[in-house]
Amino acid sequence: MLQLVNLSNYQTDLDLISHSATCLRLFLERNQLDGLELMLCDAWDSRIHRPEWVYGVHLRFWPYWLDFWRGDTKALAKSFKNEAEIKACYGGLHREDWLQLYRENIRAAGQTGARYAVFHVSHTAPSEAFDWNFRYNDCEVVEAALEVLNSLVQEIPEHMTLLLENLWWPGMTLTNRDLTARLLEGIAHPRVGIMLDTGHLMNTNPALTTEEEGVAYIIDTVKALGKYKERIKGIHLHRSLSGEYVRRSRQKLKTEYTMAETMSHVLRIDEHLPFSSPAVRQLIQYIQPEYVVHEFIQTSLQDWSEKITQQQQALGVSSS
Template identity: 25%
Template sequence: MQQLANITVTPKPGHLFDSWSSAGQWLSNMSLSGFEIYPHGELNAEDIPAKLVGGFHLQSFPILTPLLYNDSARLMKIFGDWQTVEQFYGGTDADHIVNTMVSQLNLAAKLNAPYAVFHPMDCDMEHLFSQNFPWTLDDTFTACAELLNLALKRSNFKGWLLLENMWWKQSFRLDSRQEYDDLRSRINYAKCGICFDTGHMMATNNSITDESGAISFLQNRLHQLDLSSEIKTLHLNSNLKNHSLQKDSTGEKSRNKQSQASYQNCDGFWAQFDVALQHISGLDPHNGFQCEDLSHLIETINPNYLVHEVAQNDINEWQQSIRLQQACLSPVADLFEWKQYA
């Protein structure tokens, strides 16, 4: 099993390194095999040292269907004008999304990335807080499969396409084995698998209050799904902070009012987007596991790649979170030893 860290590439390696040389030295110091990279914008493979690439995360289009289906009415309702549409997506029609996905898959191929992660989801601003999305899971799967099939057909990518579990309703949450089998059957590509995100799975359960309960829930869900053999990559992070944000005890009408009130003082899409990002950060904080023995969970999944996908507010906090998780992968005695000098 290779252990990785995730970074956004612009082509600069994230926001905490001044060069790829320093990023590579950091990997060595942290006993990590490479980075799972998330490319942003148009990049050339020559700008990224392939030897440091351990995995690839495709660009996410969380508000997918309005542009994929060239739905001008929905686009104008959400964004207000075409300039904002272009600023958000990078283009103004469905061809742009498909071309972006083709370009990213080809970049992954040039960098010899063994896998590429995809977010099978659809969301919008209006229903973000309530999650009462006016479409079905089948609608989301249809759109995601259409995009992937169009892009894969035109790309040179031969690695694993990994579907990452999300927490949004009417998206790929892995609430059941049938979800994976259904989506997998729609994708015309042989090497499909799962990227299992522990924090995203925790976000689907409102009752988790501590790491011990989280591990029990994750183990039980994995047993229920019987999909461990399909999991090629594990995104390891905890989701306990601000977990009360997910409580669903206020009722549907109150949640709809919350959605409307949240944007009440916002002037335009970008102000709404800032509010939405703050809400999402509370739902998916990317904290690291700190004290529980994770060795049995890792044995159950047995992934080829483990990505320490934790918050990167500053280099010291990032390093400490990863080292704590690394200690949690070993027997409990090793964790106690680590805490003596952490």
């Protein structure tokens, strides 16, 4: 089992490591980490994010995309002021423009030599993130995601495993075995698996109040996948117990939200906090993943290190 951390090459994350490969190497060594799951927000600089550290690449993610894919101009008009905003978001006004952005991202991922690439299977409009009144159901999102992915698979190197990540919005939530199977069996790539995000799965059950309940829920959900449990190759490991916030927020709805309000709201739901309970060991023992990605939202190197240490101690793998 390899222990990784998530990191992007966005400016704030570059600042975090002082734009320095030495700083990053020391951080990985001090925290007993094998390497990175990297998100490419700009051109890859192998002098900083060295190829020997990059095991996975998290592909770009558009939370709201299905209206664009379907060419639903009326729906798009409710979320964008004009065509310029649509072009800025999707790279143009046509499917092929958006697919080209994905192809470039996949090619860049391939250049790193990463073993796997992560793709979110999910869709939600900005307002739906607050009221949870979704226009599309899981099946509609999954079928459209298959269209997108099968338009892109020729760009994915044969050696690279495509790992599908669950969210709590409509799409692949992992709570439906048949839809999970539809995705895994419907993508025309030789290596397709699952990147299980524990916090995202916990967000599908707002009744959870403790880490122990969360671990039990995750294991029960994975058991229900039957043979498809074996397709889980990696885990984004973090916990989220935001059910009370979700219930309160749905009682105080507005008609419009700023981007800042939306981001703050989503991060209140998706806490990305470290596990502290040894119960999390049961999850790792049951799934036996190849990759465990300690996935947090870090504010400093010290904050990042403290969260990793806490979770490693819960796993029983830290010497600290």
